[in-house]
Amino acid sequence: MPNATLANLQRHLREKFPLARHGLAPVQDDPIPDCDLRNPATFPRGGITEIVPAHPAAGLALVVASLLEHELPNSALPELALIDGRDTFDPGSFSSHDCSKLLWIRCQTPEQAVKAADLILRDGNLPRVVIDLLAFPLSELGRIPSSSWHRLKKLIETHDLSLIALSPRPLVPCACLRLSLHSGFTLEHFGFSRDELLQRLQTTPVLQRKRAQ
Amino acid sequence: MFACLHLRGLPVEAALLRKPDLHSYPCAVLAEESRPDDPKSPLLAVNSVAFRHGIRAGESSVRARVHCPVLRFLPRDLAAEESLHAILLELAESLSPDFERLGPDTLIVDLAGTHPPEIWNPPILHLRLALADTPDLAHLAAMAEAAFSGKAMDLEDFDRLPPAILQRADVPGWRSFLPVFHLWGLRTLGDFRRLPRQEIAERMGPDALRVHDILQGRICRLLKLHRSIETYAQSVCFESPLESLEPLIFQANRIFQTLCARLESKHLAAGALKFKLSFESSESITRSVVLPEPQKSPAALLGPLQAAFETLRVASGIVALELELEPVRPLAAQREWLGRQLRQPARWADTLVRLEALLGPGRVGIAQPEDSYRPDTFRLRPALATGGERAVESQVFPASPLPLRRFRPPLEVAVASTDSASRPRPLALLSGPHAGPIRRLRGPFPISGDWWSAGSAWRRLEWDIELESRQMFRLVHFPPERWQLDGAYA
Structure with missing residues (x-):
């Protein structure tokens, strides 16, 4: 179907059923400014943020490092839960101080990851949860029913938490913010410090929805 | 007030358990x-x-x-004697947790803070119970033939007892002063009690003086408390096999009531619980659940157990349940005043147990990198609600600024390389999902360790490689010809 026809159809449906969008604000017409992953305000509370890499060397592994940057110092409790879909997190790539701020949940299958997310969000004790689904093939990820994401979204709204999903392609139908990560790292960047690499992380919001009031 | 439980002739009573018809002989x-x-x-x-x-x-x-x-x-019959002694201990514990074991047949119980029994229905024939104001008087009272009256014996009651009671009670020194009693014409303990204390000390020595003081009620010694070895395990066998969760939880709750009462009496809590389920098919399952925070209430233990039960799939009915608690000291640390607190610590513990039940043991926790250059060495410490131990700052820092996404297990690959036995140079990945020519690389980085201990020494060459597809990996070579991908820099 040509794009013009599709847009025409969408416009007609919007006019005929204005409530069908159910609280979701339309995608903003203004260009969305770049998001700084090191700024906690980037990730909306009560919603799901999905981060999708534009290419294999986009630096998605640095997202966890950026999230750990702005945690409270000197707290013996974890601030962030990492639901590691296929057990790929490498503690050796982080300092022990950073690791101590992270509750590591090591899963093996997408079903386990979604169930673990359900448990940890239902618990509501950790304000931010990251679910890493990058290592799964798309065929396995496609088997996660969209109702699971909606259920997780309801939990997030109830407890006013923040869920960040790292996925290889747009996967979360109810994401309130979807960021495309398009920084390109090469072997030359191994000579930089991690702080410098974090500054070079480039994200572009491709979807932004407002929460229903 | 003190009570004395005494079973006269315990070895005979034990031997008569097998021959009850000889009781009248x-x-x-x-x-x-x-x-x-x-x-x-x-x-x-x-x-x-x-x-x-x-x-x-x-x-x-x-x-x-x-x-x-x-x-x-x-x-x-030594086995029967032990079982009678166990009954005695159980009876004493039912009266008070504080008691002294004078021998296998005699126990003295401190009844302070408890209600003394008013009626005495001995569970064993000839088991005597006597009450008195001091431990030694209670012991003497138990040696007398008097029936249980429900109240402590007065000093005047002891006056009527014969001196032979001291022999039965095995009072220290009775062999020396009992003949003297006979010579002096002392027929009751009252006759002895009325003698002047100073004269007794001079003529009969310290043992007789101590007995005199006991009869005067002047000595109320401290009990040498007996603490039996506690086990925090209990099992139950079902008459008919259980096929649903509810009756199993009901039985577990009953067992937890008992075990938690035992823990409570010792000021302990449970750090872990272990359960064993036996099935009709003569198979069994044993699991252990580590509690993130020590618990001492049955309700707090029941939640994790139920979560663990829900993850099991059983093929046949359950015929027996065995539960064991691991005693630990309860948390005494004050929660952090300035640091962040959990919103609901009780729910946190339950969530961690559920996660462990879902993913298996050792899959949830806070990673602590080990002080070693050996790749992928870390330990997981539990995420306690109180924060628990703080992270020990490791001296080993991340090797690369870009975090590695590790393949577990590593991907074995075939690699085309230049011919050099000691330092080969990889040219292309020939197998695996990422096969292709290597565009750029960094390395090799030779790493080795534990060379000082035979059998655990390791050595490897590492490269950071970039393929034509812009993907970056950590490639590892184990001489002479093994290659693997440790992970990706995504």
Whole structure:
């Protein structure tokens, strides 16, 4: 179907059923400014943020490092839960101080990851949860029913938490913010410090929805 | 107030458990090392019928036969003695947790803060219970033949007792001063109690003086408390196999009530719980659940257990359940005043247990990198609600600024490389999902460790490689010809 026809159809449906969008604000017409992953305000509370890499060397592994940057110092409790879909997190790539701020949940299958997310969000004790689904093939990820994401979204709204999903392609139908990560790292960047690499992380919001009031 | 539980002639009573028809006959048990045909064998214990015939423990068997020709000698039954002693201990514990074990047949219980029993229904025939104001008086009272009255014996009540009571109670020094009592014409303890204290000390020595003080009620010594070895395990067998969760949880709750009461009495809490389910098919499952925070209430233990039960799939009915708690000290640390607190610590513990039940043991926690250059070495410490131990700052820092996404297990690959046995140079990945020519690389980085301990030494060459597809990996070579991908830099 040509794009013009599709847009025409969408416009007609919007006019005929204005409530069908159910609280979701339309995608903003203004260009969305770049998001700084090191700024906690980037990730909306009560919603799901999905981060999708534009290419294999986009630096998605640095997202966890950026999230750990702005945690409270000197707290013996974890601030962030990492639901590691296929057990790929490498503690050796982080300092022990950073690791101590992270509750590591090591899963093996997408079903386990979604169930673990359900448990940890239902618990509501950790304000931010990251679910890493990058290592799964798309065929396995496609088997996660969209109702699971909606259920997780309801939990997030109830407890006013923040869920960040790292996925290889747009996967979360109810994401309130979807960021495309398009920084390109090469072997030359191994000579930089991690702080410098974090500054070079480039994200572009491709979807932004407002929460229903 | 103190109570004394005494089972006179415990070895005989134990031996008579197997021969109840001999209860009305005079019976005796010989000392363990004696032979029945030895005429000088001493009697270890006699029953009440033999006692009424004038036979006493310690007499030789031939002398006892002369006194009572119908006396029967019974073999000693150590197992039955132990079971009787266990009943005595259980009875004492039901009265108070503080008691002293004077011997296998005598226990003195401190009844302070508890209600003394008003009615006495002995669970064992001839088991006596006596109450008095001091431990030693209670012991003497238990040696008397008086019936249980439900109140403590007065000092005047002791006045009517014969001095032979001191022998039965095995009071220290009775062999020296009891003959003197006889010589002096002292027929009751009251006669002795009314003698002047100073004169007794001068003429009869400290042992008699101590007995005098006991009878005056002046000595109320501290009990040497007996603490039995506690086990925090209990099992139950079901008459009909269970096939649903509810009755199993109900039984587990009942067991937890008992075990938690035991923990409570010792000021302990449970750090982990272990359960064993036995099935009709004679199979069994044993699992252990580590609690993120020590718990001591049945309700707090039931949640994790139920979560663990829900993850099990059983093929046949459950015929037995065994539960064991690991005792630990309860948390005494004050929560952090300035640091962040969990919103709901109780729910946190339950969530961690559920996660562990979902993913298996050792899959949830806070990673602590080890102080080693060996790749992928870390330990997971539990995420306690109180924060628990703080992270130890490691001296090993991340090797690369871009975090590695590790393949677990590593991907074995075939690699085309230049011919050099010691330092090959990889050219292309020939197999695996990422096969292709290597565009750029960094390395090699030779790493080795544990070379000082035989059997655990390791050595490897590492490269950071970039493929034509812009993907970056950590490639590892184990001489002479093994290659693997440790992970990706995504």
